Amino acid sequence: MILTGHENDLLKGLLRDYPDAIDALAKSGHIKGQLKLYQAAALYALARRYDKGNILEIGTLVGYSSSLIAQAAPNGTITTLNPTTHEAKEARKNLVQYGNVTVIEQKSWDYLNEYTGPLLDMIFVDGDHVRVEKDLPWWSWLKRGGLMLFHDYTEHCSPHVCRAVDGMSEILGKGPDVLLIDTDDVGMAGFIK
Numbered sequence: 001m002i003l004t005g006h007e008n009d010l011l012k013g014l015l016r017d018y019p020d021a022i023d024a025l026a027k028s029g030h031i032k033g034q035l036k037l038y039q040a041a042a043l044y045a046l047a048r049r050y051d052k053g054n055i056l057e058i059g060t061l062v063g064y065s066s067s068l069i070a071q072a073a074p075n076g077t078i079t080t081l082n083p084t085t086h087e088a089k090e091a092r093k094n095l096v097q098y099g100n101v102t103v104i105e106q107k108s109w110d111y112l113n114e115y116t117g118p119l120l121d122m123i124f125v126d127g128d129h130v131r132v133e134k135d136l137p138w139w140s141w142l143k144r145g146g147l148m149l150f151h152d153y154t155e156h157c158s159p160h161v162c163r164a165v166d167g168m169s170e171i172l173g174k175g176p177d178v179l180l181i182d183t184d185d186v187g188m189a190g191f192i193k
Contacts, residue, residue, distance in 0.1 A: 001046065007182040010038035018045040024071040031094045033064030034126070035151065039188055040068055042180050043124065046147060046190075047072035053121025053143075057081065058108040058135055059151075063091035063101075065126065070098035081127065083107045109134040112141075119143045126151035132164045139168075142193045149178060149190035157186065165189045 015022055021044045025037065035043065043065055047055065051073040057066055060082035069078055078101045082088045088105040095101045104111060108127055120142050125135050129152055142148055150165050152158040153176075168191060169175050178190035 001042070001178045001180070007036055007038045007184075010180065010182060011041055014038060014041040014045060018048070021045060024068055027071065028064055028067040031064040031067055032062055034061060035065055036182070036186070038182065039151065039180065040065070042188065043149070044068045044072045046149060046178065047076075047122060047124075050121040050147070051075050053077075053146075054118050055079070055122045055124070056120050056138065056141075057124045057126070058138070059125070059127030060088065060091045060103055061126075062087055063094035063103070065124065065151075066091065066095055066101055066103075067098065069122075069124065070095070070101050074100065076100055076121070078102070079104060081106055081108050081111055083110075108138070112137060115141065117141075119146075121146045123148045124151070125149065129158045130160050132161050133167075136164060136168065139191075139193070144193055146193050147178065147190050148193070149188060151188050152186070153179075153181075153189040154184075154186040 021041045024044050047069045052075045055078045057080040060080040066080045081104050091103045123138050152161050155162045176189040177192040181187035
């Protein structure tokens with residue numbers, strides 16, 4: 001999925017291709033989120049591919065993106081990480097209707113140190129943007145065909161995310177398989193293993 005353009009045009013195109021995303025966006029609309037609407041629709045569309053899979057979200061905030069992933073992959077197992085107590089508590093409250101989501105109050109790199117499996121089908125990275133390079137080792141836990149997706153791929157807002165994604169491109173010898181960039185140069189980027 002490579003999409004660029006004005007965010008309204010991106011949203012229209014995604015909703016045309018994934019009309020069920022409209023209901024998911026509406027159902028999650030009461031939760032405070034940091035994703036632009038086209039990003040939320042894209043996340044929903046991408047997560048649909050991993051229904052019945054194991055999905056890790058790094059950076060829950062209060063559960064907006066987790067709720068979208070849970071709706072897209074209702075048969076999946078979703079683990080979402082947030083080290084901040086009050087945010088994790090609010091996320092649990094916002095996600096109570098999704099029996100396939102577990103909120104863990106822990107930093108991603110600490111959780112990684114104790115993680116023993118299973119392999120993951122999708123990883124959505126939207127946690128500590130300054131220390132995002134600490135999330136890169138999660139790549140080794142991704143199944144073949146799995147997606148590692150980074151939010152806030154934008155040089156002017158999140159240069160650390162850009163450097164991490166660009167560094168992965170160099171290591172992998174390819175550009176992102178998923179790239180969404182709006183006219184404000186804000187977007188998401190990801191790699192399929």
